Amino acid sequence: MTDPAITKETGPTKGRYVLHEGGEEAELTWSVVSPTKIIADHTGVPDSLRGTGAGRRLVEHLVADARASGFTVIALCPFVASMARKHPEWADVFA
Incomplete structure (x- = not known):
């Protein structure tokens, strides 16, 4: 599933998904552990x-x-941890 309102920004050690909507910006940030593992460390949504x-x-x-x-x-x-618990069908993604 792709969401055209969401962009991906990546760097060598960190990255984020950014949702642009109504002139506002929400984000989910991560840190890179290895080429096959990341840590989702923050979700920020404006009021x-x-x-x-x-x-x-x-x-x-x-x-x-x-x-x-x-x-x-x-x-x-x-x-993110709460969402992972609510969606057992995502277990293949979460370590």
């Missing part, structure tokens, strides 16, 4: 986007990207 599903969309994008790119995710971010 104006809370309750709109912005955070969920970011995590869904993370899951789809992990499956397509062949990496696993350590969910250090409490929101």
